Amino acid sequence: MTQRxxxxxxxxxxxxxxxxxxSIRAFFDQRNVLEVETPVISRAAITDPQIxxxxxxxxxxxxxxxxxxxxxxxxxxxxxxxxxxxxxxxFRDDENGKNHNPEFTMLEWYRLGFNHHxxxxxxxxxxxxxxxxxxxxxxxxxxxQAFINQFEIDPFDSDVFxxxxxxxxxxxxxxxxxxxxxxxxxxWLMVEKIAADFPKDIFTFLYDYPASQASLARLDKEDSRKAxxxxxxxxxxxxxxxxxxLTDADEQAKRFDNDNIVRQQRGQKLMPIDxxxxxxxxxxxxxxxxxAIGIDRVMMVIMxxxxxxxVISFGDEFSG
Amino acid sequence: xxxxxxNEFRGGLKLILDNDPCSIIENELVKPGKGQAFNRVKMxxxxxxxxxxxxxxxxxxxxxADVIDVDMEFSYNDGEFWxxxxxxxxxxxxxxxxxxxxxxxxIKAQELCTVTLWNGAPLVVTAPNFVxxxxxxxxxxxxxxxxxxxxxxATLESGAVVKVxxxxxxxxxxxxxxxxxxxxxxxxx
Numbered sequence: 001m002t003q004r005x006x007x008x009x010x011x012x013x014x015x016x017x018x019x020x021x022x023s024i025r026a027f028f029d030q031r032n033v034l035e036v037e038t039p040v041i042s043r044a045a046i047t048d049p050q051i052x053x054x055x056x057x058x059x060x061x062x063x064x065x066x067x068x069x070x071x072x073x074x075x076x077x078x079x080x081x082x083x084x085x086x087x088x089x090x091f092r093d094d095e096n097g098k099n100h101n102p103e104f105t106m107l108e109w110y111r112l113g114f115n116h117h118x119x120x121x122x123x124x125x126x127x128x129x130x131x132x133x134x135x136x137x138x139x140x141x142x143x144x145q146a147f148i149n150q151f152e153i154d155p156f157d158s159d160v161f162x163x164x165x166x167x168x169x170x171x172x173x174x175x176x177x178x179x180x181x182x183x184x185x186x187x188w189l190m191v192e193k194i195a196a197d198f199p200k201d202i203f204t205f206l207y208d209y210p211a212s213q214a215s216l217a218r219l220d221k222e223d224s225r226k227a228x229x230x231x232x233x234x235x236x237x238x239x240x241x242x243x244x245x246l247t248d249a250d251e252q253a254k255r256f257d258n259d260n261i262v263r264q265q266r267g268q269k270l271m272p273i274d275x276x277x278x279x280x281x282x283x284x285x286x287x288x289x290x291x292a293i294g295i296d297r298v299m300m301v302i303m304x305x306x307x308x309x310x311v312i313s314f315g316d317e318f319s320g
Numbered sequence: 321x322x323x324x325x326x327n328e329f330r331g332g333l334k335l336i337l338d339n340d341p342c343s344i345i346e347n348e349l350v351k352p353g354k355g356q357a358f359n360r361v362k363m364x365x366x367x368x369x370x371x372x373x374x375x376x377x378x379x380x381x382x383x384x385a386d387v388i389d390v391d392m393e394f395s396y397n398d399g400e401f402w403x404x405x406x407x408x409x410x411x412x413x414x415x416x417x418x419x420x421x422x423x424x425x426x427i428k429a430q431e432l433c434t435v436t437l438w439n440g441a442p443l444v445v446t447a448p449n450f451v452x453x454x455x456x457x458x459x460x461x462x463x464x465x466x467x468x469x470x471x472x473x474a475t476l477e478s479g480a481v482v483k484v485x486x487x488x489x490x491x492x493x494x495x496x497x498x499x500x501x502x503x504x505x506x507x508x509x
Contacts, residue, residue: 048354095351100351173374173375175377177377187356188358190355238352
């Protein structure tokens with residue numbers, strides 16, 4: 001008999017996890033944010049070329065496990081739900097490692113009338129309540145400023161050749177397989193140097209990403225080179241991604257189509273576009289901001305864990 | 321030509337990098353939630369033994385190295401090559417000095433070694449962790465001096481020189497750790 005049957009997380013950690021989930025629910029209950037549940041399996045799926053969905057079948061038709069509950073939650077918002085939150089397992093194929101598990105727990109919430117900075121304010125309140133350690137510190141840095149501080153270049157005005165020069169100038173390794181894709185180079189400089197240099201024990205909000213990485217965020221009203229998307233890091237560990245939400249159905253449809261064009265070029269599977277989400281946007285999504293936080297990563301921060309397995313009851317299902 | 325995609329990377333996987341066979345020690349996925357994924361890989365060059373780090377864009381394919389470990393018996397050394405035989409198939413291979421690194425001085429005929437073959441040719445020969453060898457030359461033993469420290473050099477039948485306690489005499493069998501090159505104990509006959 002092997003020891004494989006045993007949980008990968010200590011009981012102490014599981015108790016702390018339960019406490020965290022309770023405080024999250026209490027936090028939103030106090031603020032009259034409604035807890036909701038939405039389908040985990042659906043006909044339509046995310047089109048983002050960087051995210052792969054697990055698929056399954058029902059009556060010989062393809063269905064997909066959600067990678068975030070975003071589309072359904074937006075349909076609720078458009079139907080008049082008001083502020084909502086959800087704590088749910090989500091699934092991402094091909095993501096496994098010390099900071100990744102193919103299934104993980106996400107906290108996602110939406111606030112009507114909030115812009116992305118107001119939502120960051122609320123995230124600070126929530127995280128301050130969850131952390132057991134005394135003082136916790138936050139900083140906010142724009143994506144543009146981060147590149148200027150680190151490399152003395154404006155990421156919005158730099159083409160791929162300038163980004164390559166930066167890598168050379170700062171002695172940054174070039175990963176095998178890089179091509180002339182500008183976003184690929186921005187991502188590389190981001191993870192290798194900028195996030196890596198974030199102060200260790202504080203939370204960093206990085207906001208206003210390049211428009212080419214808008215995902216489901218609206219473009220900035222004053223500067224369309226940037227999108228009102230943000231991420232939260234603890235040290236260099238990414239914890240959350242949020243948007244001042246795009247409400248324009250036509251723009252959303254264009255982004256979905258463009259994702260599938262990129263997928264086709266890269267030889268990836270084309271994904272079924274969520275027409276119901278587009279119809280919901282057409283009928284009217286209220287002005288809102290939303291964010292998704294990886295609860296397992298938050299648990300890693302709280303417990304000081306080096307591997308995500310240490311905070312998941314059975315975290316080794318996909319290893320070996 | 322066989323190859324591995326980055327999502328098949330795991331410890332122990334053997335790859336060709338810059339024409340040399342390498343073995344993965346550690347593979348870490350680095351992926352922004354909404355961005356390009358990368359694999360940071362730590363690996364050992366099996367020819368030089370050096371550890372190197374390299375990053376791959378996720379999804380890249382890398383040529384697989386046809387590298388296997390086989391237990392083989394040392395037969396003899398003709399001054400140019402070291403000959404080993406697979407005791408199951410009786411197949412023989414000839415390893416150059418460079419493949420032995422430090423192993424050569426620890427082995428005698430019939431010693432079972434791990435021979436790492438790359439495309440069928442010996443790449444590295446690893447001696448067993450512990451070997452038993454006779455002392456062929458050392459200063460006379462000091463009777464009664466079994467407790468105190470103090471060491472002297474002793475030449476073993478395989479040619480290695482190790483530090484041994486003062487009471488060891490020529491002709492005795494010793495157990496030696498080949499990784500540290502240290503004397504472990506006398507072997508009772």
